[in-house]
Amino acid sequence: MALALAVLGSRADRAAIFVAAGLIAVLAAPLRARLQRSADRLVYGARGDPYAALADLGRRITGSPGDLLHQVVRAVADALRAPYAAVILAGEQAPTASAGHQAGPEIVVPLTLRGRQAGSLIVAQRTPNEHYSQRDLTLLHDLAQHIAVAAHAATLARDLQHSRESLVAAREEERRRIRRDLHDGLGPALAGIMFGLDAARNTLATDPQATAVTLAELKTEVQASITDVRRLVYDLWPPDLDQLGLVPAVQAYAARLGERGALDIYVSAPALPPLPAAVEVAAYRIAAEALTNAARHSRARHTTVAFTIDNAQLRLEIIDDGVGIATRRNDRRTGVGLAAMAERAAELGGACSAGSRDGGTAVVAVLPLRVTS
Numbered sequence: 001m002a003l004a005l006a007v008l009g010s011r012a013d014r015a016a017i018f019v020a021a022g023l024i025a026v027l028a029a030p031l032r033a034r035l036q037r038s039a040d041r042l043v044y045g046a047r048g049d050p051y052a053a054l055a056d057l058g059r060r061i062t063g064s065p066g067d068l069l070h071q072v073v074r075a076v077a078d079a080l081r082a083p084y085a086a087v088i089l090a091g092e093q094a095p096t097a098s099a100g101h102q103a104g105p106e107i108v109v110p111l112t113l114r115g116r117q118a119g120s121l122i123v124a125q126r127t128p129n130e131h132y133s134q135r136d137l138t139l140l141h142d143l144a145q146h147i148a149v150a151a152h153a154a155t156l157a158r159d160l161q162h163s164r165e166s167l168v169a170a171r172e173e174e175r176r177r178i179r180r181d182l183h184d185g186l187g188p189a190l191a192g193i194m195f196g197l198d199a200a201r202n203t204l205a206t207d208p209q210a211t212a213v214t215l216a217e218l219k220t221e222v223q224a225s226i227t228d229v230r231r232l233v234y235d236l237w238p239p240d241l242d243q244l245g246l247v248p249a250v251q252a253y254a255a256r257l258g259e260r261g262a263l264d265i266y267v268s269a270p271a272l273p274p275l276p277a278a279v280e281v282a283a284y285r286i287a288a289e290a291l292t293n294a295a296r297h298s299r300a301r302h303t304t305v306a307f308t309i310d311n312a313q314l315r316l317e318i319i320d321d322g323v324g325i326a327t328r329r330n331d332r333r334t335g336v337g338l339a340a341m342a343e344r345a346a347e348l349g350g351a352c353s354a355g356s357r358d359g360g361t362a363v364v365a366v367l368p369l370r371v372t373s
Contacts, residue, residue, distance in 0.1 A: 068150045069097035076123060076143055080136060084124035087147065089155050090117055096154060104128040109140055111148040118151040167347060181232060189225045193218055238284055246280045247272065250287045250305060263295045269307035275314065279367050282344045283307075283316055286352060289337045290318035290363040298322025298361055309369075313350070316365040324356040341365065 069087045077085040077099045084106070086098035102124060109121040121144050125131060132140070200214040233239065240249035247269045254265035275283075287305055294303045300322030308315045338354050345352035345365050352365040 069154050070099070072147050072150050073097050073099040076121065076140075076147070079139065079143065080123060080132070081126060082123050083126060084122075086122045087111070087119055087151055087154075088122065089119040089151060089158065091155075092119075095122070100124070107132065107137075107140070109144045111144055111151045113148040113152045118148050118155055121147055163346070166343065170343065170347070178232065178236075181228070186225060186228050186232075189221060189228070193221050193225070196221070237281065241280055241284055246275060246283060247307060249284055253284075253288050254291060254303075254305065257291055257295050263303060264301060265291060265303045265305065267305040267307075270309065272307065272309065272314075273369075276369065278348055279314055279369060282348055282350075282367055283314060283365070285344055286316060286341045286363070286365045287318060289341050290354075293337050294318070294320040294322060294361070298324075300360060312369050314367045314369060316363075316367070318363040319357060319360060321358075321360040324359055325354055325361045 073085040073087055076082065082100065083104075084098070084100040084102045086095035088094070089096045096119075104125050105128060106122050106124045109123070110117055111119045111121055121140075123140060196214055196218045200211045200218070203211045203214065238249060240252055243249075244252060247267065251267045254267055257263060258265055291303060291305070294300050298320050300320035303318065303320040306317045306319075308317075341352045341354070341363065345367060348367050350365065350367040352363065354361060354363045356362070
């Protein structure tokens with residue numbers, strides 16, 4: 001009204017003044033609302049507009065998993081005007097991503113996806129005495145539902161990277177072992193055979209008997225080198241798998257162990273479908289390692305090996321009636337063998353565990369049949 005009087009003057013018609021005041025109010029309302037929204041955003045962030053906060057979060061959840069969480073925590077800090085926000089992935093102690101600086105009390109919101117916790121969202125209060133309102137907490141939990149997806153993706157990326165690093169380390173260790181065997185074993189043996197042949201050639205005309213002795217010794221050395229080559233080949237890929245198949249190969253290995261000692265081994269399996277090569281070799285190695293441990297360390301008399309197919313997974317159980325895993329853990333070689341079995345299963349996305357059962361030891365491995373290269 002005062003603005004209308006200022007514009008029309010005090011002598012203007014009262015009706016005109018009221019009409020002008022109404023027009024001014026209508027025109028000024030959008031401007032006032034816009035200024036109010038700007039002030040609210042400046043003071044309160046996006047918490048006054050939950051849709052805007054969610055939309056901003058959606059725009060930031062793009063790109064690679066590596067920088068995904070960094071964008072997420074920035075969006076949370078901006079939405080709530082929080083001095084600090086962070087995400088800690090499940091299984092980690094330190095924040096994977098953070099924005100701002102820690103100051104004052106914090107709120108911890110679980111990040112849950114399909115019933116499993118993917119991590120935690122941590123948000124600091126704006127001041128030690130300023131608590132978040134119920135509206136703020138509702139917005140925070142709404143944001144957490146979407147952040148859980150990003151946390152799950154980051155966890156998968158982390159686990160994939162760890163798996164790749166383990167595979168690379170295992171491959172390089174295998175190469176180092178093969179190089180050492182060739183350099184320190186087979187190489188010097190072949191060099192010695194070459195020198196022996198030179199010696200035999202030098203004595204062939206003058207001392208045939210000495211030549212015959214040298215050739216006999218060289219034959220023994222060649223046979224030993226052939227054994228070394230076969231061992232190297234066997235370490236790369238057990239030939240029994242190609243010649244016999246998985247279950248017969250394990251039965252043959254069990255028979256060889258049984259011939260060396262008093263361990264009685266029984267292998268059972270249904271008719272198995274064709275298995276991926278990686279699954280076959282992993283199952284064979286796990287079974288061979290478990291049987292070797294049973295023969296050397298468990299003092300068992302009987303051991304059973306059972307193969308089953310369940311839910312597109314190959315399940316392998318090796319159970320003995322020996323002293324149990326608690327007693328055998330003191331043996332360093334046994335511990336290394338258990339770790340090797342677990343690593344072989346993990347490389348395929350499966351699992352392998354060992355524990356005591358009825359006084360003996362049970363090794364259980366589960367290997368998925370859908371293996372991608």
